[in-house]
Amino acid sequence: MTKLNDMDIATARDGLNKGDFSAAELAEAYIQAMQAGRDLNAYITETPEVALERARESDERRAKGDHLGAMEGIPIAMKDLFCTEGVLTTAGSHILDGFTPAYESTVSANLRSAGAVMLGKANLDEFAMGSANITSYYGPVKNPWGLKVGKDLVPGGSSGGSAAAVSGGLAMAATGTDTGGSIRQPASFCGIVGLKPTYGRCSRWGVVAFASSLDQAGPMTQTVRDAAIMLGAMAGFDPKDSTSAPIETPDFEAAITGDVKGKTIGIPKEYRMDGMDPEIQAMWDQGIEWLKAAGCNVKDVSLPHTKYALPTYYIVAPAEASANLARYDGVRYGLRVPGDSLDDMYMNTRGEGFGDEVQRRILIGTYALSSGYYDAYYIKAQKVRTLISNDFKTAFEDVDAILTPTAPSAAFGIGENQDDPVAMYLNDVFTVPTSLAGLPGISVPTGLSSGGLPLGLQLIGRAFGEGELLNIASALETAAAFNHKPGQEG
């Protein structure tokens, strides 16, 4: 029999249905793996009691013949940006010290009602701001692939703990959130699948806010099919989030037919950047060939404002963050550092409670929104965002999906790219434009670099076209046949 912590969701679902093992046995196996894998620092808080309780409840539902959910008995890691009732929620920040929500986020509640078993809260960059998971107050996460090359590598970020947990066998799947690439880039760095759904597909209610017009929750899984199963359980209209889309959630798994003949795949010429890593270019070219062989037509498209996406993002996201993070004032929850006056107390609390990167982004955002600069920075960036979004609208008149690399490199070492904030921001060069346009994007692991590290390709779909996107991603996955695991082959 397969090891219990070496299965994907679809396989575990079959095993549970057949009675090969129980949800409690599955949970036990993952709890052991989670505890044995603590060196990765993938979890901030382990919740073995919650996991065992929910697993037992799942086994009871099954024994009684009750209705079973799509994630019945599946052990998952929850990014520590989702508020979980009665369980410490930190957002990777000192300023949320001791914060134990009295409510459950809609996405984590949806997963729970679908039968999912929460193993713990996954580490992340502080307030999801980062691309290497090095800004967490709870320390950096190690990429499981580092064992193979004998070096501490970053897992990507901000959903780095989620990606490391899934890749290292410490969770069968995980939730992530993506504001500019925070699901897709770590998925690429860790050799797993990561899907950022269309903005509005999943409720943001109860997710610690970073940039409200961009934040979106999504699944991080071992396979494309698993992403379809898990997204179906996470998604849905929520009256508590006015930006959640009032539409039915389709059966995403049923959309995976394996037939992509006649689909048109766009290749944006602006993503062929000067100085691009030849290995990334070669991976991309290989992906194009695979999709052609699967029967797709390939067409060059133009997204002319691509180079302006990152600077646009680094006004829009910090501006929204500076407003969202104003709530951390030392009065209602989390850290309080005393001061002589109210202002003093605010400044001491926020000065001590926020890390360097979060402070930089709040300051950039505050500046961009300040009197005299609002039009020059914020309104300007919002106008460019319109142009970027229009680029995609034009391109999607002719194509069904767009294929690009996910990230400009494979995983790098912990401590590298750390001196220059802008160099770190460039990690998200291929993922940010999709976020600004609110479109769904999925990273699929497609190969290894010459150094033996995973590389991913990104497919971008139409708004609310996740079904078709998953189907094309599945064809790419089948062609790539990526079955490498960290720390196994040499």
Place this chain on the structure above:
Amino acid sequence: MSLDKDTVKQIAYLARIRVSDDKLAPLAGELSSILDWIEQLQELDTDGVEPMASVSDVTLPQRKDAVTDGNCQAAVLRNAPDPEDGFFTVPKVVE
């Protein structure tokens, strides 16, 4: 766009973040390099382009104006750093 130490100090005050004096100069350098890089947006002609605040095309929904929760003082105060007699507390603001 180059920011000096005094400007950074002013922005930090607006954001209510205590930044120690020795950190102002390095922070001014970092923020200036980020803003320099963002400056490239100015080369685009955006006259007549609508600013995009949200990707959702839907009209903001309105819910019924009804009380949907309440009587949860303990839950609201549960995470407060220093609650007293059922209230949040702050340092004295009126002498």
